[in-house]
Amino acid sequence: MITFFSLAAFIFGSAIGSFLNVLTLRLPEEESLGGRSHCPSCKHILSSSDLVPLFSFLWLRGKCRYCKTKISARYFMVELATALLFAWVYAALLPESIFGIVILIRYWFVAAVFVSVFVIDLEHFVILDKMVLLSSIVVASINIILSIIAGSSVFSINGLFISGLVGAVAGFLPFYALWFVSKGKWLGFGDVKFALLLGLILGWPQIYVGYFFAIMIGGFVSSILLIFTKKSLKSRLPFGTFLTVGAFLAMLYGPLFLKWYLAFLGF
Numbered sequence: 541m542i543t544f545f546s547l548a549a550f551i552f553g554s555a556i557g558s559f560l561n562v563l564t565l566r567l568p569e570e571e572s573l574g575g576r577s578h579c580p581s582c583k584h585i586l587s588s589s590d591l592v593p594l595f596s597f598l599w600l601r602g603k604c605r606y607c608k609t610k611i612s613a614r615y616f617m618v619e620l621a622t623a624l625l626f627a628w629v630y631a632a633l634l635p636e637s638i639f640g641i642v643i644l645i646r647y648w649f650v651a652a653v654f655v656s657v658f659v660i661d662l663e664h665f666v667i668l669d670k671m672v673l674l675s676s677i678v679v680a681s682i683n684i685i686l687s688i689i690a691g692s693s694v695f696s697i698n699g700l701f702i703s704g705l706v707g708a709v710a711g712f713l714p715f716y717a718l719w720f721v722s723k724g725k726w727l728g729f730g731d732v733k734f735a736l737l738l739g740l741i742l743g744w745p746q747i748y749v750g751y752f753f754a755i756m757i758g759g760f761v762s763s764i765l766l767i768f769t770k771k772s773l774k775s776r777l778p779f780g781t782f783l784t785v786g787a788f789l790a791m792l793y794g795p796l797f798l799k800w801y802l803a804f805l806g807f
């Protein structure tokens with residue numbers, strides 16, 4: 541059954557990934573999300589058989605059916621990444637109650653937001669305000685719903701909602717300070733606003749586990765780039781992409797890591 545549901549999560553994720561392809565392509569260009577998908581090269585409207593997640597790309601061997609222009613691997617990668625993340629989240633949670641299912645939906649939503657932020661920050665070096673604002677409202681609402689299902693008060697100090705608010709402030713302050721001190725050179729204000737969303741998602745004190753992971757991953761990837769490519773220390777790196785990876789890992793494994801780390805320190 542676990543295999544069956546993981547596969548279902550994978551297929552569902554690939555369909556969401558297909559939607560995220562459109563979203564991440566059109567949102568930064570202020571295009572409407574409603575129009576039919578077309579080939580960026582020959583403008584031919586794509587039929588539903590051209591739009592089956594993962595399969596169409598493989599079946600057409602990465603080329604447009606009509607003009608044979610190569611299709612960017614980005615489409616396939618976004619679908620595959622979302623599919624894998626959705627299956628991973630399912631397998632990590634294995635929900636068995638209403639509470640568990642709402643947690644699953646929350647994590648899937650966050651995974652979809654992270655894929656979008658990752659792609660847009662990589663391609664445009666920007667984190668979109670409307671995406672951060674809308675996602676913050678959704679996550680805060682789900683936090684409230686979870687508190688209600690758990691039967692605790694929404695404003696309980698140990699509840700998810702308050703933990704999210706404390707996490708948002710704790711996440712925001714150090715980034716704002718860095719942004720302020722460096723006059724925006726070390727990180728963009730988009731990252732500062734994104735920190736609020738990350739805090740709502742991870743809560744207190746997991747937000748700092750997310751930062752820790754992001755800095756480790758960012759440092760590792762930057763060193764690799766410095767050694768093997770012509771990127772210099774002055775090259776801009778999309779910090780948001782590292783934050784999404786670090787925060788995703790902290791969301792799934794933050795509590796476990798924190799427990800291990802505190803035990804390691806002797807607490």
Ligand SMILES: [Zn+2]
Pocket residue numbers: 579580581582583584604605606607608609
């Ligand atoms: Zn074409």
